[in-house]
Amino acid sequence: MEIVVFGAGSLGSLLGGLLASEHRVTLVGRDPHVSTIRSEGLSITGRFDRTVAPEATTDGAGLAADLVVVTVKSFDTEDAARTLATGEFDVALSVQNGIGNEETLSKHLDCPVLAGTATYGARLDSPGHVDCTGHGELTLGPRDGGVSSVAKDVAEAFTAADIEANAVPDMSRKLWEKLAVNAGINPVTALSRVRNGVLGEGSASEISRTAAVETAHVARAEGADLSSHTVLSRIDAVIDATARNQSSMYQDVLAGRRTEIEAINGAVLERAEVHGIDVPVNRTLTALIRAWERENTDKK
Numbered sequence: 001m002e003i004v005v006f007g008a009g010s011l012g013s014l015l016g017g018l019l020a021s022e023h024r025v026t027l028v029g030r031d032p033h034v035s036t037i038r039s040e041g042l043s044i045t046g047r048f049d050r051t052v053a054p055e056a057t058t059d060g061a062g063l064a065a066d067l068v069v070v071t072v073k074s075f076d077t078e079d080a081a082r083t084l085a086t087g088e089f090d091v092a093l094s095v096q097n098g099i100g101n102e103e104t105l106s107k108h109l110d111c112p113v114l115a116g117t118a119t120y121g122a123r124l125d126s127p128g129h130v131d132c133t134g135h136g137e138l139t140l141g142p143r144d145g146g147v148s149s150v151a152k153d154v155a156e157a158f159t160a161a162d163i164e165a166n167a168v169p170d171m172s173r174k175l176w177e178k179l180a181v182n183a184g185i186n187p188v189t190a191l192s193r194v195r196n197g198v199l200g201e202g203s204a205s206e207i208s209r210t211a212a213v214e215t216a217h218v219a220r221a222e223g224a225d226l227s228s229h230t231v232l233s234r235i236d237a238v239i240d241a242t243a244r245n246q247s248s249m250y251q252d253v254l255a256g257r258r259t260e261i262e263a264i265n266g267a268v269l270e271r272a273e274v275h276g277i278d279v280p281v282n283r284t285l286t287a288l289i290r291a292w293e294r295e296n297t298d299k300k
């Protein structure tokens with residue numbers, strides 16, 4: 001398969017690097033990562049140990065491929081979509097956190113857009129080097145649910161490259177479930193500067209769990225079949241499985257970078273308002289992270 005990975009940071013480099021063992025891959029990213037890949041290849045360490053040589057470019061305009069995998073942060077999706085619209089793709093797959101990414105891509109692209117979630121952990125250690133910090137899986141399918149042969153073909157392309165991937169019929173529910181976990185864990189760990197495992201007990205844990213339950217309430221109003229019981233057992237399981245992790249939002253705050261708050265708790269808040277649902281914990285967490293961003297990043 002001919003595959004473009006748009007957003008060769010941590011996750012994009014891991015997925016694109018693994019895909020490159022089996023497919024013709026072009027990574028779209030930034031220098032000096034791109035120039036290092038061109039001269040020395042891309043090395044993948046941690047749960048994998050290999051060096052690959054995908055094509056790499058900083059210019060994502062006018063590309064064509066069977067599949068484009070989008071791995072930019074959610075606040076860059078609109079820009080990425082405009083650039084990708086200058087090229088030609090048979091299918092696009094978003095593997096991003098938060099909700100709304102597929103809608104943004106669909107607005108600009110002519111091809112079908114699939115939704116995906118990844119539980120792999122990836123960290124771009126240095127130019128040309130990505131570390132796989134957690135072995136997980138990729139779940140993908142049509143955004144609004146249902147079975148699709150295109151989704152199955154895409155999942156097979158990932159599986160052929162050693163990436164655990166499954167096409168599922170209930171992607172809408174999966175996206176809300178992942179959102180509930182991120183809405184609970186990410187801002188609380190970022191604000192209190194703790195690893196995920198600290199949320200296993202205590203009052204911070206209650207804040208996380210309440211944010212997740214509020215998210216499930218909104219998900220049901222949006223038509224997703226997601227019980228509070230399911231999100232509570234899911235968030236407990238993720239906290240346990242990723243106890244040593246610094247969440248992505250905690251890492252962003254430590255690095256003084258803009259966070260994905262708008263696509264996570266901000267999106268819960270926005271959709272809750274549409275349905276007249278009160279989500280006080282999500283509202284509070286969103287306000288606090290927004291305040292931090294105003295003071296500490298370029299985002300005003």
Ligand SMILES: NC(=O)C1=CN([C@@H]2O[C@H](COP(=O)(O)OP(=O)(O)OC[C@H]3O[C@@H](n4cnc5c(N)ncnc54)[C@H](OP(=O)(O)O)[C@@H]3O)[C@@H](O)[C@H]2O)C=CC1
Pocket residue numbers: 006007008009010011012028029030058060071072073074076079080083095096097098118119120121122123124248260
């Ligand atoms: N890392 C992980 O383990 C996981 C990440 N995710 C999700 O995956 C998504 C990506 O996360 P992550 O990989 O950590 O993020 P990164 O910031 O590491 O990667 C995104 C990369 O895309 C680059 N980029 C953005 N726009 C362009 C453009 N127009 N042209 C070229 N390059 C561009 C960014 O560069 P720059 O920063 O310079 O703009 C950055 O290097 C997020 O939604 C995240 O929540 C999900 C599961 C696990």
Ligand SMILES: CC(C)(CO)C(=O)C(=O)O
Pocket residue numbers: 097181182185186196238242245246247248249
């Ligand atoms: C699941 C979790 C919370 C793991 O750290 C994550 O997705 C993130 O950090 O963004």
